[in-house]
Amino acid sequence: MHPGSSMERRLxxxxxxxxxxxxxxxLCLVWSKPIAFVALVCIGGALVGxxxxxxxxxxxxxxxxxxxxxxxxxxx
Amino acid sequence: xxxxxxxxxxxxxxxxxxxxxxxPAITVSRAGKILAxxxxxxxxxxSLVAGMENEMQRSExxxxxxxxxxxxxxxxxxxxxxxxxxxxAHFQNHRVPADEACYTCHTNYAMFGTVKxxxxxxxxLYIYYLGKPPLPENIKLYEPFNNxxxxxxxxxxxxxxxxxxxxxDPATLAAVKANTLSCVSSGCHDTVHNVGHWGDKVKFWNxxx
Numbered sequence: 001m002h003p004g005s006s007m008e009r010r011l012x013x014x015x016x017x018x019x020x021x022x023x024x025x026x027l028c029l030v031w032s033k034p035i036a037f038v039a040l041v042c043i044g045g046a047l048v049g050x051x052x053x054x055x056x057x058x059x060x061x062x063x064x065x066x067x068x069x070x071x072x073x074x075x076x
Numbered sequence: 077x078x079x080x081x082x083x084x085x086x087x088x089x090x091x092x093x094x095x096x097x098x099x100p101a102i103t104v105s106r107a108g109k110i111l112a113x114x115x116x117x118x119x120x121x122x123s124l125v126a127g128m129e130n131e132m133q134r135s136e137x138x139x140x141x142x143x144x145x146x147x148x149x150x151x152x153x154x155x156x157x158x159x160x161x162x163x164x165a166h167f168q169n170h171r172v173p174a175d176e177a178c179y180t181c182h183t184n185y186a187m188f189g190t191v192k193x194x195x196x197x198x199x200x201l202y203i204y205y206l207g208k209p210p211l212p213e214n215i216k217l218y219e220p221f222n223n224x225x226x227x228x229x230x231x232x233x234x235x236x237x238x239x240x241x242x243x244x245d246p247a248t249l250a251a252v253k254a255n256t257l258s259c260v261s262s263g264c265h266d267t268v269h270n271v272g273h274w275g276d277k278v279k280f281w282n283x284x285x
Contacts, residue, residue, distance in 0.1 A: 007100075007103070008100035008101065008103075011096060011097070011100040011103065011112070011116075012097050012100055014116055015093045015094070015096050015097035015100075015116065016097055018089075018090075018093045018116060018120045019090045019093050019094055019097065021120065021124075022086050022087070022089055022090040022093070022120060022123060023090055025086050025123065025124065025127045026083050026086045026087055026090070028127070028131070029079055029082060029083050029086070029127055029130065029131070030079075030083060032134065032139075032140065032143065033143055034135070034140065034143060034144060034197065034200075034201055034204075035201060035205065036131070037131045037132075037134075037135055038198070038201060040127060040128065040131055041128065041131075044124070044127070045124060045128070048120045048121070048123075048124050049124075051116070051120065052116060052117055052120055052121060055112075055116040055117065056117070
């Protein structure tokens, strides 16, 4: 697989998880019910956390010197 | 930070992340990589922490506690127009902050009181949604009310230290301070919320929030 497309795919996945987590957080903030706090922490927090960790993982797992790549996987 | 500002920040962060999801090739450039780090790391974590801080603050509000249907009678008890009702008298006379009335009396003023109160809240949620919640009049405290929570404000106050009833027996004040004689369950200030025992004659004060 092209290293650039692999990095882009990982960015997309982490981005989608972060977006979903942030949307859950936004909903919880405007929904003032006690269960909203639990949803924010358990669902929103988990999605954002996993998204951020996956993004960091995609950075460290990217090849440091891609050969013949457009450069999207520089990993620095 | 106001809730609306946090919501805007959260949506802004999500929108920025959306740009990278649609066009991940932005990260090809050095500036794009730096921006991606901000969008995928700093902004989401900052938004999350700000949101959780906001929710923690909100969970201390009277409105938050009373948003559970089961707590409605307890909220109503704060408006009973009778000074012998301890909770109502404290709420109506602002002896406790009216917007944090429940939290002020029902949190533990020991070192981990706030943490314990939050875990207690999670337990309430578990019982409310997954367990069998009791009727409002059957709700009991998990442990006897500690005088420490009363003394947090009343200790040293003239009305407390020099009160005629408190000093009628020299042993009373010492026993209260040592938590061996309960303020609320030894027959002195035992009319607190009294949900389910109001009768027909109880009147309600229309003021307050």
